[in-house]
Amino acid sequence: MRILVVEDDRLLNTTLCYNLSANGYQVESSLTKKEAEQLCQKQSYDLIVLDVNLPDGNGFDFCREIKTRYPDIAVIFLTANDMESDMIKGFELGADDYVTKPFPMSVFQKKVSALLARIKKQFGGDCYDDGNLFIDFAEMTASLNDKSISFTPMEYRLLKVLTKNPQIVLTRQVLLEKLWDVDGNFVDEHALTSTISRVRSKIENPDHAYIKTVYGMGYMWIGGGNK
Numbered sequence: 001m002r003i004l005v006v007e008d009d010r011l012l013n014t015t016l017c018y019n020l021s022a023n024g025y026q027v028e029s030s031l032t033k034k035e036a037e038q039l040c041q042k043q044s045y046d047l048i049v050l051d052v053n054l055p056d057g058n059g060f061d062f063c064r065e066i067k068t069r070y071p072d073i074a075v076i077f078l079t080a081n082d083m084e085s086d087m088i089k090g091f092e093l094g095a096d097d098y099v100t101k102p103f104p105m106s107v108f109q110k111k112v113s114a115l116l117a118r119i120k121k122q123f124g125g126d127c128y129d130d131g132n133l134f135i136d137f138a139e140m141t142a143s144l145n146d147k148s149i150s151f152t153p154m155e156y157r158l159l160k161v162l163t164k165n166p167q168i169v170l171t172r173q174v175l176l177e178k179l180w181d182v183d184g185n186f187v188d189e190h191a192l193t194s195t196i197s198r199v200r201s202k203i204e205n206p207d208h209a210y211i212k213t214v215y216g217m218g219y220m221w222i223g224g225g226n227k
Contacts, residue, residue, distance in 0.1 A: 002025070002026040002043070002047075002150050003047045003049060004027075004030065005020070005028070005030070006031075006048060006049065006054065007031070008053075010031065012101075016108075020049075028045075032054060032057075033059075033061075034057075040069075044150060046119065046152060047073070047112065047116060051077075063093045063095060069190075071191060072154035078101060080101045097111055135151075137160050140153070140156055152195075157179055158179060158199060162211065162219070168221075171217055172189065174218065175219065176189070196219060
């Protein structure tokens with residue numbers, strides 16, 4: 001699973017990245033809000049470890065922005081401020097946990113492990129395999145032509161709905177209802193369109209398509225057919 005660490009303290013940033021990488025996660029880091037925004041435009045993440053106070057902005061604002069576009073991304077806030085009002089604000093914005101500095105690294109690692117394990121359990125224990133594309137919905141791992149690819153929790157959920165209903169046109173309304181977040185977070189038309197686009201960019205090429213757009217209706221899983 002892929003994690004983005006957004007922390008302007010270089011030593012803490014490096015320490016977090018080292019320990020999370022040692023636990024087997026794919027980790028990238030940013031020292032600023034701007035850099036984090038640029039990374040999120042290029043790459044999907046399962047979890048963002050986010051400092052509240054950044055040199056060029058506010059972690060709360062970044063969380064609000066990222067949750068609007070990618071509601072399934074998990075967020076753990078890091079802060080030196082243990083004020084109850086700040087914690088409540090973080091949770092209201094959709095954060096999954098709130099860690100006050102300084103903190104034992106071993107405890108933080110357990111928090112991350114528990115959070116990501118909980119996310120994995122939402123997807124059941126089945127797989128999709130057509131000989132080229134392999135998706136393990138329980139482990140949240142995937143590969144295309146034996147090369148590992150990464151999906152966000154939202155993308156896994158979309159893929160599971162599509163692959164379980166092959167050759168059936170699923171309307172946008174049906175997909176939106178099925179993608180409604182288990183915690184009640186709303187998935188809108190823009191988020192659906194963006195998720196479809198990201199998934200296509202990862203699994204399709206000029207000659208082969210997995211998802212067919214049925215104009216005026218919705219989408220259909222065609223399983224790697226010719227375009």
